[in-house]
Amino acid sequence: MTRRLHFGLGLLLSLCLGAGSSGTARGDERLIIEAALDRQIVEPVLAAFAAENPRIDLDYRDRSTLEVDRRARDPESPPDVVISSAMPWQLALSNDGMAQPLDAPEADQWPAWAKWRNEVFGFTFEPVVMAYRLELASHMPPPETHRDLLDLLTRYRQWLDGRVVSYSPRKSGVGYTLFQQDARYTPRAWDLIAAMGAANVDLEATTQRMLEGLSDGRYWLGYNLLGSYAMVWAQTHPDIIVQVPNDYSLVMMRMAFVHRDAPHPAAAKRFVSFLLSQRGQHILAGQTPLFSVRDDVVGPYTAQRLRDQVGDHLYPIPINATLLAFVDPLRRQAFLRRWDRELQILEPPKP
Amino acid sequence: MMPPRTSLKRRLTLWLVVIVAGLGTLLLIEAYTSARKAADRAMDGQLEAASLTIAESLQWPEGNPTLEMPASALQILATRWQERVFYWLQADNGTTITQNADLPITAAMQADARRQPVYLDAIHDGEPIRLSGREVDSAGWDTQEPVQLWVGHTRHGRDLLARELFRKSATRFAAMVLITAALVGIAMHTMLAPLRRLRQALRERRAEENSPLMLDVPREMQELVETLNRLFADQRHHRDALLRFIADASHQLKTPLAGLQSTSELALTSNEPGVWHQALVTVHDSAGRTSRLAGQMLSLTRLQHLGPLHERQPLALDRLMREITVDWADRQDSRDHDLGLAIEVPAPVWVEGESWALRELLNNLIDNAFRYTPPGSEITLALRGDDAWVTLAIEDDGPGVDAESLDRLTRPFERGHRQDTHGSGLGLAIADSIAGRHGSRLEVSNRAPRGLRVCLTLPRCQPPEGRAG
Structure with a gap:
């Protein structure tokens, strides 16, 4: 009799515990984020979101842009939120119907130039910069514009040979986009590429690798680095100078969207809304170097402040259908073919 | 009193509602389709522009068609409504040059596009899209193959545009309906005003008033x-x-x-x-x-x-006349006159009538003849006619009456200027009333050379069952 009572009590207890754990413990809902954005940089934002939403279990997966794109297109296990700096690919995902519109006041108020179809939102404002080692300035005038860079590469080719680094358009979506955009603005960009080719430019897949190479002393000069990473790096590496080009500076925007087949759409929408909210942007502006897009946010890293510092020659990569042309396979092939040709075109005669 | 029937106003309103509803449905359907068409016309221009821009960029560097996708073409395709955009290029040998989506393009559609640029609706990815296809002839050094070029986009902007156009048409239509309703209401009120005036005028009349109505009516x-x-x-x-x-x-x-x-x-x-x-x-x-x-x-x-004739039944007129003649012949009044009977149709003569009334009629006619003719006059009660009609007549050879009095003889108290008798002047009036009850009239005429004839014509009828015709 007593034993049976104990048994019953135990069952009851375990039932209660089970119910309790599923009702109150953290991690009711998962949130899978596939992101081409360094976790350590965006960590303050993630932490703030987690603090506000203790029941959402964040699964943040930091990957390369091309890998993010591949994962987003995987019909087997779609992520909830997709974040990437490869703007054309993000837009192509939206165009292929992979994104769902975000119905939230933050989304409606988001500036029209920084969103597409109310699905994809550019939520950062990251200038594209040049970076050089301090010792470069002792041998030649440091570059401030694209023309300066071309002049340096032409005049000081011997000095810079093998010491120039840039994004690989093949290995990185961001790099490809930046060079496409450069070439779109002026055909002189090809002269620059040819000059870099003549200087035996090294091509890296990430800004991080370029910065490491500069600090190692392997490289003296880097072109088309993400300003957000470079500025943080320069703060701890005083031998690296970051230069926002004075003629024009591209601005790259990280783009986020809620996946069409998001397994946890509510959490996904909440997260993207948080990224766009004043609070989310405030953290972005204050605790990350990603620069807030919103005008009503104050902090060291805001688009407004950047404009005040470098003038009005900031050219955000436009978020519209023109980006789709960049991911057209033929156009990409043609571009890479020309890229290869231009890199070789000024091949110095072999001694 | 008649029970109240449907109201004129309500009937008019009902008709109007039916007509407006029917016409309105047609108009709205028409407005919807034409709004869609207008939106398509406007937006198909974008498809064409994008298509031409892409065609312009198509080149044949080494025998294979290649294309540096013009960014502007895609932006034109996307329109300001930020549509999803699709393109698909295929060489003549069936190999895809480039595409960004598996568009539902059939062989038939391609055949159409070969003849001339086409614009059509399709479903892609479960979403309705608009497609435009055309064939581009392009010359290269090695090959001269045509290329099929298809572009398309989602219908979001078209739907918005069509909805806006439709909303405008619908609003215009609704306003028109409201104005019409108001006008019809006013018109109905005005139109029915004379009717109300007539009713008012009739209501205000006193019972004995019978002067003509003087009303200004349409x-x-x-x-x-x-x-x-x-x-x-x-x-x-x-x-x-x-x-x-x-x-x-x-x-x-x-x-x-x-x-x-x-x-x-x-x-x-x-x-x-x-x-x-x-x-x-x-x-x-x-x-x-x-x-x-x-x-x-x-x-x-x-x-x-008396009301209308009720107790009408077939009766033998000749028999009745004979009875009455015999009756009168026995009376003292007839001793001074020569009363005769002339049945000039084959007997029996059946007519429908009230026996008592016809008897009264005959009595009055004979009495009248006795009173207004001098003694010794010849009075004949005659029955003439054919198969359908019979004429009952009483004829005398008395003085007759002057012509202008003839018509008035059947009025009460009319004696044809004769004051020399004790007649009441009602005999012929009574006889005329009875004739009227039998659907006939008393006809009074002078005879030649002298005398008066009073007659009435009655329709013959079938003999009652069981009696020989």
Whole structure:
């Protein structure tokens, strides 16, 4: 009799515990984020979101842009939120119907130039910069514009040979986009590429690798680095100078969207809304170097402040259908073919 | 009183609602389709522009078509509504040059596009899209193959545009309906005003009033007012006749009563029984005549107030005439006259009628003839006719009446200027009333060389069952 009572009590207890754990413990809902954005940089934002939403279990997966794109297109296990700096690919995902519109006041108020179809939102404002080692300035005038860079590469080719680094358009979506955009603005960009080719430019897949190479002393000069990473790096590496080009500076925007087949759409929408909210942007502006897009946010890293510092020659990569042309396979092939040709075109005669 | 029927206003409103609803549905369907067409027309221009821009960039560097996708073409395709954009290029040998989506393009669609640029609706990814296809001829050094070029985008902007156009049309239509309804309401009120005036005028009339209505009404209602006025005039005539009859009757009664009074007064002044006797005889005769007069007036009034003929039944007219002739021949009144009967149609003659009324008619006619003809006159009761109709006539060879009195003879108290008889002047009026009840009329005419004929024509009928025709 007593034993049976104990048994019953135990069952009851375990039932209660089970119910309790599923009702109150953290991690009711998962949130899978596939992101081409360094976790350590965006960590303050993630932490703030987690603090506000203790029941959402964040699964943040930091990957390369091309890998993010591949994962987003995987019909087997779609992520909830997709974040990437490869703007054309993000837009192509939206165009292929992979994104769902975000119905939230933050989304409606988001500036029209920084969103597409109310699905994809550019939520950062990251200038594209040049970076050089301090010792470069002792041998030649440091570059401030694209023309300066071309002049340096032409005049000081011997000095810079093998010491120039840039994004690989093949290995990185961001790099490809930046060079496409450069070439779109002026055909002189090809002269620059040819000059870099003549200087035996090294091509890296990430800004991080370029910065490491500069600090190692392997490289003296880097072109088309993400300003957000470079500025943080320069703060701890005083031998690296970051230069926002004075003629024009591209601005790259990280783009986020809620996946069409998001397994946890509510959490996904909440997260993207948080990224766009004043609070989310405030953290972005204050605790990350990603620069807030919103005008009503104050902090060291805001688009407004950047404009005040470098003038009005900031050219955000436009978020519209023109980006789709960049991911057209033929156009990409043609571009890479020309890229290869231009890199070789000024091949110095072999001694 | 008739029970209240449907209201004119309600019926008009109902009709209008039905018409407006029917027309409105058609108009709205038309507005919707034309709004869609207009939106498509406007936006197909974007498809064409994008398509031409892409075609312009198509090149044949080494025998294979290649394309540096112009960014502007895609932006044109996307439009300001940020559509999803699709493109698909295929070489003539069937290899895809480039594409960004598996568009649902069939062989038939391609064949159409080969002839001329086409624009059509399709479904891609479960979403309706608009596609445009064209064939581009491009020349290279090695090959000259045409290329099929298809571009498309989602319909978001078209739907918005069409909805806006449709909303405008619908708003215009709704405004039109409201204005029409208001106008119709006002018009109906105005149109029905004369009807209300007529009703008011009729309500305000007193019972005895029968002057014509003087109302300003539209032409359509004038007829109604005229009909009413005719009715009033008839009423007036009827009333006048009635009043005349009463006046005449009073007058007719007054004369013998005055005679009675003077005779009795005269007798009272005498003490001689002989005078009294004489007076009593006079009083008796006069009272008898007066009583008969009153009786005839009563019978005329009753005849005129009787309802329509109910107890009509087949009766043998010749037999009735014979009976009555024999009856009269036995009376003392007929001793001075020669009363004859002439049945000039094969007997029996069946007519439908009321036996008592026809008997009364014959009696009155014979009595009349006796009274207004001098002694020794020949009076013939005749029955003539054919298979369908019979004419009952009474003819005499008396003095007749002058022509202008002929028509008035059937009026009460009309004696054809003869004051020399003791007739009441009601006999022919009663006979005419009875003829009227049988659907006929009394016809009075002078005979040549002299005498009067009074006749009426009746339809013959089938003999009742069981009687031989």
